Amino acid sequence: MTEILREIGMIARALDSISNIEFKEQDLTKGQYLYLVRICENPGIIQEKLADMIKVDRTTAARAIQKLETNGLVEKRGDEHNRKIKKLFPTQQGLEVVPVIRRENDHSNRVALSGLSQEEADTVLHLLRKIRGNVEVDWEFVKKGGRREY
Amino acid sequence: MTEILREIGMIARALDSISNIEFKEQDLTKGQYLYLVRICENPGIIQEKLADMIKVDRTTAARAIQKLETNGLVEKRGDEHNRKIKKLFPTQQGLEVVPVIRRENDHSNRVALSGLSQEEADTVLHLLRKIRGNVEVDWEFVKKGGRREY
DNA sequence: TTCAATATGTTGCAAATGCAACAAAAATTA
């Protein structure tokens, strides 16, 4: 039933596409909403961890964050105990944009789950978490150059 | 619980990333596997429908297919009753590559569902289909310039 | 039939994406 993975791909592309179109009004370019909300939820996170969290290439995250900084939505701060890392924080302006993102995401969520009972929603969340846990192991392995045998 | 949509996004990006890395050996560049398998499953489909099926922009699909044709994996044929459309078919070489894609996708599927019972897999497929159905309505609406109110 | 609307396809940009390759700090091992 590789059907499951196809459905996931379709849903993800459709939602991402919708979000990108809708966030243009907020002057957010492709994908930026992903990073911004997570930085707000995890202030002080570094970009390496953020990339892992989102499941995107390190360099892609680096540039998206760079752009968020340039646009004044995010701030990078050095750490006194570790001269290498740069902690990420939302700026005032970033904090102001986030509710708009949340509202959009909530709406998409409502649309996506319409017709599902609360129980079904709980079930699907539980199962998706499990699937994500399985998949992220392989993702990290393959990203680091590992070769899957099959 | 917008958590669900996040999980879906993470899973989709991770799997797509894995596939793209693994298919490099087959000289398939980013995303091409998506189109090729579906053309094999729906010979004669036109690119507009394929884009809808995959949930990707028309022009993105157009160029991916163009490249598949250039690389000799897919063939475009005109229709005698409709001079505008171009039906898509796999070439011999395309047909030879597809089993490799299937094997990889099957493996990813097994990995993703490991630890889930058959019943759970059935449940999640059922629920994801419903979610996809909900989401694609909005996708088509927004892609055509519609504005969602929320 | 004629004219407007829609469907399908293409091209031109500008931007995001991600692999390679590099640099330097930190952590681990010898």
Added chain:
DNA sequence: TAATTTTTGTTGCATTTGCAACATATTGAA
């Protein structure tokens, strides 16, 4: 301590992605 490995960050380059804008064929309405 010194040497090696890992972590974190960056830049270069080629590619994909997608919105605008256009072109033409088909379909639908007046």
